[in-house]
Amino acid sequence: MATAVGSAAxxxxxxxxxxxxxxxxxxxxGFDRWIGFLLPLLFLVAIVPILDVVYYISSKAVPTLxxxxxxxxxxxxxxxxxxxxxxxTFLFVLLATVIAVVLGLFGGVATAEFLxxxxxxxxxxxxxxxxxxxxxxxxxxxxFAFCLYFGWGLSFIAGVFTLSFFMTPYIFxxxxxxxxxxxxxxxxxxxxxGARPTQYILRIGTPIAFPQIxxxxxxxxxxxxxxxxxxxxxxxxxxxxPPTLTSPATYLTALIWTGFSQPPSVALTIAFQxxxxxxxxxxxLNIAVRIIAARYRKRLEGxxx
Amino acid sequence: xxxxxxxxxxxxxxxxxxSSPPAVSRRAGVGLRQRIWQTIPYAPxxxxxxxxxxxxxxxxxxxxxxxxxxxxxxxxFNSNLNQFGMxxxxxxxxxxxxxALFLSMAIGLGIAIxxxxxxxxxxxxxxxxxxxxxAGIPSVVYGIWAFIVIAPIFGTLxxxxxxxxxxxxxxxxxxxxxxVSPTTAGTGxxxxxxxxxxxxxPITTLLIRDALRSIPRDLWESGLALGAxxxxxxxxxxxxxxxxGIWSAAFLGFGRAIGETVAVAMxxxxxxxxxxxxxxSSFTMASFMFETLDAAYGNSVYLAALAELALVLxxxxxxxxxxxxxxxxxxxxxxxxxL
Numbered sequence: 001m002a003t004a005v006g007s008a009a010x011x012x013x014x015x016x017x018x019x020x021x022x023x024x025x026x027x028x029x030g031f032d033r034w035i036g037f038l039l040p041l042l043f044l045v046a047i048v049p050i051l052d053v054v055y056y057i058s059s060k061a062v063p064t065l066x067x068x069x070x071x072x073x074x075x076x077x078x079x080x081x082x083x084x085x086x087x088x089t090f091l092f093v094l095l096a097t098v099i100a101v102v103l104g105l106f107g108g109v110a111t112a113e114f115l116x117x118x119x120x121x122x123x124x125x126x127x128x129x130x131x132x133x134x135x136x137x138x139x140x141x142x143x144f145a146f147c148l149y150f151g152w153g154l155s156f157i158a159g160v161f162t163l164s165f166f167m168t169p170y171i172f173x174x175x176x177x178x179x180x181x182x183x184x185x186x187x188x189x190x191x192x193x194g195a196r197p198t199q200y201i202l203r204i205g206t207p208i209a210f211p212q213i214x215x216x217x218x219x220x221x222x223x224x225x226x227x228x229x230x231x232x233x234x235x236x237x238x239x240x241x242p243p244t245l246t247s248p249a250t251y252l253t254a255l256i257w258t259g260f261s262q263p264p265s266v267a268l269t270i271a272f273q274x275x276x277x278x279x280x281x282x283x284x285l286n287i288a289v290r291i292i293a294a295r296y297r298k299r300l301e302g303x304x305x
Numbered sequence: 306x307x308x309x310x311x312x313x314x315x316x317x318x319x320x321x322x323x324s325s326p327p328a329v330s331r332r333a334g335v336g337l338r339q340r341i342w343q344t345i346p347y348a349p350x351x352x353x354x355x356x357x358x359x360x361x362x363x364x365x366x367x368x369x370x371x372x373x374x375x376x377x378x379x380x381x382f383n384s385n386l387n388q389f390g391m392x393x394x395x396x397x398x399x400x401x402x403x404x405a406l407f408l409s410m411a412i413g414l415g416i417a418i419x420x421x422x423x424x425x426x427x428x429x430x431x432x433x434x435x436x437x438x439x440a441g442i443p444s445v446v447y448g449i450w451a452f453i454v455i456a457p458i459f460g461t462l463x464x465x466x467x468x469x470x471x472x473x474x475x476x477x478x479x480x481x482x483x484x485v486s487p488t489t490a491g492t493g494x495x496x497x498x499x500x501x502x503x504x505x506x507p508i509t510t511l512l513i514r515d516a517l518r519s520i521p522r523d524l525w526e527s528g529l530a531l532g533a534x535x536x537x538x539x540x541x542x543x544x545x546x547x548x549x550g551i552w553s554a555a556f557l558g559f560g561r562a563i564g565e566t567v568a569v570a571m572x573x574x575x576x577x578x579x580x581x582x583x584x585x586s587s588f589t590m591a592s593f594m595f596e597t598l599d600a601a602y603g604n605s606v607y608l609a610a611l612a613e614l615a616l617v618l619x620x621x622x623x624x625x626x627x628x629x630x631x632x633x634x635x636x637x638x639x640x641x642x643x644l
Contacts, residue, residue: 032534039419040428045412046436046510049503053442053450103356106349114346125630127353132557132626133360133619134564135444136591140615141360143598144367165356172353197346226443228567229595253445253567260449260571275446286441290434 054279061276064269075239076255080269086277087241089252092160092231093224099164100171100220105213107168108175109201124176131169138166139233147234154236157245162230167220174216178209183300211296215289222285226278228253252278364615371609382577384600389610393579395617397587400494400580401569402562405501406509409558412502413509414551421517422535422543433514440507448571451500452492456572459499460491464584467495476582492574493586500572501562509558512633516550517543549632556629560622566591590618 064080073083111123142162152158182205190200231251237258238248252274259271379390416436420429472478520543528538544551574586575596588596594611601607 028534028537032536035536036419036423039415040424040432042412042415042419043432043435046416046439046503046506047432050435050439050442052454053446056450056454057446103349103352107352110346110348110350115350120350123350123354125627126357128630129623129626130353130357132560132564132622133357134566134591134622136564136566136595137360137364137615137619137622140367140594140598140612141363144612145359145363148367149363165360168356169353222441226445228443228445233595233598253443256445256449257567257571260452271449275449278443279446282441282443283438286438 057272057275057279060272065273065276069273073241076250076266076270077239078266080266080273082270082273082277084239084241085250085252085255085270085274088238088249089225091242092156092163092249092251093221095160096163096167096224097217097221099161100167100224101217103164104168104171104216104220105175108172108177108213109179109205111172112176112179113197113201113205120176124173127169127172127176131173135166135227135229136233138162139229139231141165142230142234152246154234154248155246156235156238156242156249159231159235159249159251162234163224163227166227166230167224170220170223171213171216174219175209175213178212178216179205181212181300182208208300211292211299215292215296218285218289218292222282222289225281225285226253228257232257361616361619364612364619367608367612368616369605369609369612371606371613373610373613377610377613380579384597384604384607387606389607391590391610391614391617393577394588394590394593394614396579397573397593398563398589398591398618400587401497401501401573401589402559405498405505405562406555406559408498408502409505409509409562410513410551410555413506413513413554413558416506416510417513417517418539418543420514422539436507436510439503444504444565444568445571447500447504448568451496451568452571455499456491456496458491459493459496464491464493464495468584478582490574492572493584494573494580495584497569497573497587497589500568501565504565504568505558505562508561509554512554512557513547513551515633516547516554519550520546553629553632556625556632560625560629563589563625564591564618564622565589566595570595590614594618 069080069082070086071083072079072081073087074081076082076084107123111120115123139162142158142165146152146158146161147154150158179201186204186208187200190204195204228251232254235251235254236248237250237254239250240247242249255267255274256271256278259265259267259269259274262268262271373389376388376390378392378395379388380392381388381390382393420433424432467477468479517539524542524546525538528542529535533541569589570592573588573592575588575592576586577588577593580587594615598611601611
């Protein structure tokens with residue numbers, strides 16, 4: 001074809017060629033433009049469900065949700081009273097977060113600071129495996145280990161530990177990541193001026209890494225609040241805020257699980273209200289995480305200057 | 306403080322802090338006590354590995370090495386007769402997770418390409434967090450929403466339409482034992498696939514987006530300079546360049562889909578037999594384990610069977626996650642809640 005252009009080819013042939021080219025270019029650029037218009041529409045697949053979930057749950061829950069409902073500590077199986085579930089959930093998440101922070105934070109710091117690269121790789125892999133583990137398996141582990149082998153029964157404390165094991169990898173990973181991403185010059189300056197590892201970790205590393213660790217804790221809490229299987233499998237439903245560690249207890253997500261398929265009733269109303277509260281908590285925590293993370297990134301950039 | 310480089314410690318992270326404890330302990334004449342003291346800083350790092358091992362060991366011991374023989378992979382599940390054929394649930398898991406994976410990969414690819422290539426950056430910055438937020442919504446909330454809002458749509462519109470128009474495909478027609486009528490609640494395989502697609506979407510989209518972003522600018526620009534359109538560069542260059550990341554998205558998305566528990570348990574309809582057509586109720590491994598632990602209380606053989614099913618699920622998710630994480634270089638799929 002190229003020779004045809006150079007030689008004394010008949011005029012029609014070269015015009016044919018040009019027409020063919022423009023047709024193909026038009027098709028290619030047109031396809032590009034259309035696909036560029038159509039592909040972004042796929043965002044609707046994500047955006048419509050999320051908006052519909054939030055809208056639908058709110059529209060069901062908000063009209064019935066009053067301050068009295070949130071605070072009344074009556075029997076939640078008979079009346080629309082969320083005081084006990086909210087308080088129990090708060091206790092669950094608080095204790096589980098404390099345990100998970102103890103387990104995960106030190107682990108993450110040790111992995112980032114002390115472990116040689118190879119060993120750290122293995123440890124990180126195991127943290128990833130733990131984070132990718134189905135919640136039902138963690139629940140089974142809690143049931144067999146805590147409820148049966150430890151003899152705690154289906155109790156509050158078994159649920160707390162199961163939940164904390166579920167949350168640990170998230171805190172571990174952010175602690176590891178936060179300490180790994182402390183700017184290298186700062187580490188070198190600290191160690192170069194004779195800091196011991198403890199001094200470096202406590203006085204230099206922690207202040208710099210703290211915001212990111214906080215995001216990890218918030219994320220773990222958001223995940224913990226929304227988790228169902230570890231609690232349902234290891235805790236017996238109870239009507240009171242757990243008075244002792246081995247007493248039965250209740251959880252907001254467990255109320256959704258028991259109420260979702262009921263005909264319109266107190267259980268269903270409570271299920272919607274619990275779902276709404278969980279969405280609110282999760283969204284607030286997620287937004288807090290985003291704000292902290294954005295500020296943290298700016299601060300890290302500032303540290304480099 | 307320590308000028309000798311540590312052997313076997315490549316990589317760009319400085320060896321100073323990581324080497325300091327062993328450098329001391331390797332010195333001659335250090336007592337056992339001090340050596341034990343030196344290892345204490347390492348100990349907490351073992352927590353995640355210890356938990357993983359503890360979980361695996363607990364499940365193994367819970368199974369009691371109870372040998373079900375090949376009957377374990379049989380099709381008859383009847384706890385009253387102590388017949389624990391678990392293949393039904395394994396099949397159910399794959400029947401839901403595989404289609405959901407394909408859907409979420411296709412949608413995720415589209416979204417990732419749109420966000421990295423076609424959308425103006427400011428718009429992508431606004432829209433991307435929506436996909437990430439999908440990961441933040443708890444599965445039980447998806448479950449109640451899908452059960453009450455989406456299931457009737459499947460039951461009254463989508464399933465009857467598919468029966469009427471797609472019946473020529475084997476498995477898509479009505480079945481005598483399970484006629485699809487507009488009055489059915491709509492629970493079953495299709496809505497489970499729908500829910501799983503939504504739940505796998507954030508992780509697949511995120512990883513594909515990362516993979517597409519990792520393409521060097523020169524490659525992108527030389528593609529355009531050669532006269533290729535953006536679509537052609539994406540298809541011929543970016544997708545090949547990021548193929549590892551995309552495979553990793555597929556593996557991790559599959560891990561997420563097959564392990565999803567509560568949302569699926571709410572919408573799959575609970576049937577302990579093989580589905581007779583694509584609209585039928587079923588059970589996945591995870592949702593079955595979740596719903597039947599109560600029923601197994603006190604029956605040691607039943608509990609052992611469930612623990613062994615948990616081990617099967619654990620093995621599958623481990624394999625999938627290991628493969629998926631091996632394929633990408635970055636350690637964590639971070640920056641997004643819980644991925």
